[in-house]
Amino acid sequence: MTAADQAGIEMEDVRLKLGTHAFHFDCRLPAGRIVAVSGPSGAGKSTFLNLLAGFERPDVGRIRMRGADVTAAYPAERPVSVVFQDNNLFAHLDLFTNVGLGIDSTLKLTAEDRRNISEAFEKVGLANFERRMPATLSGGERQRAAFARALVRKRAVLLLDEPFAALDPGLRADMAELLLGLHMETGNTVIIVSHDPDEVRRIADYGVFIDKGAIVLAAPLSDYLAREDMPALRQFLRR
Numbered sequence: 001m002t003a004a005d006q007a008g009i010e011m012e013d014v015r016l017k018l019g020t021h022a023f024h025f026d027c028r029l030p031a032g033r034i035v036a037v038s039g040p041s042g043a044g045k046s047t048f049l050n051l052l053a054g055f056e057r058p059d060v061g062r063i064r065m066r067g068a069d070v071t072a073a074y075p076a077e078r079p080v081s082v083v084f085q086d087n088n089l090f091a092h093l094d095l096f097t098n099v100g101l102g103i104d105s106t107l108k109l110t111a112e113d114r115r116n117i118s119e120a121f122e123k124v125g126l127a128n129f130e131r132r133m134p135a136t137l138s139g140g141e142r143q144r145a146a147f148a149r150a151l152v153r154k155r156a157v158l159l160l161d162e163p164f165a166a167l168d169p170g171l172r173a174d175m176a177e178l179l180l181g182l183h184m185e186t187g188n189t190v191i192i193v194s195h196d197p198d199e200v201r202r203i204a205d206y207g208v209f210i211d212k213g214a215i216v217l218a219a220p221l222s223d224y225l226a227r228e229d230m231p232a233l234r235q236f237l238r239r
């Protein structure tokens with residue numbers, strides 16, 4: 001077994017109830033790979049990521065990241081960066097401060113940190129946006145600012161919930177390139193929710209399919225793409 005095959009993330013018999021919805025997640029996901037998470041609308045993909053980020057806590061079960069039990073850890077204590085659809089940015093802070101908080105929660109930034117932040121803004125195409133407030137941005141610009149924070153934060157696990165959904169095809173391809181670049185540079189574990197089977201084929205090493213609140217398949221991408229016995233998965237891949 002190589003280092004990359006070791007479990008980056010383990011969910012052991014994790015159960016959660018939200019209103020009338022019951023979720024059950026049990027999986028071992030490899031470290032240092034890109035894991036795509038797909039499934040029908042309302043299946044539980046965002047809930048799965050919220051459990052990993054620490055925005056939701058399981059009713060029962062354990063969550064481990066690189067062997068460390070994080071089940072009871074607050075979001076800031078986990079080795080994760082997140083790029084979600086909403087709630088990515090603090091509304092009362094400008095973009096530079098929002099991204100700076102990704103490096104240090106007390107904003108004690110070195111000159112090199114500041115250079116890295118400016119570089120990240122340039123990379124995501126927001127070079128002159130550092131003093132703008134989140135409310136003055138489009139949805140796609142907010143997502144790119146959140147991605148800039150992930151670029152400087154460099155945690156072992158990067159969680160993305162349809163991060164590029166609000167972007168036009170050109171920008172979407174640019175951001176996917178940045179994501180791959182960060183992944184190659186840091187060897188991080190990427191968990192990305194995607195509704196786009198072409199995107200899954202292009203960037204993922206491993207596929208997770210969630211249906212009706214549970215993981216129905218977690219497998220290396222070649223096995224995932226070859227599975228003929230799951231109608232919901234076949235329908236997703238035909239899209």
Ligand SMILES: Nc1ncnc2c1ncn2[C@@H]1O[C@H](COP(=O)(O)OP(=O)(O)OP(=O)(O)O)[C@@H](O)[C@H]1O
Nearest residue numbers: 018019020021039040041042043044045046047048
């Ligand atoms: N706090 C909550 N209280 C009650 N129900 C909830 C709560 N959060 C999520 N749900 C429900 O749980 C189900 C799964 O939601 P989730 O957002 O995880 O799905 P999803 O697979 O990400 O969907 P989509 O692809 O549409 O974004 C949905 O039916 C949702 O309405």
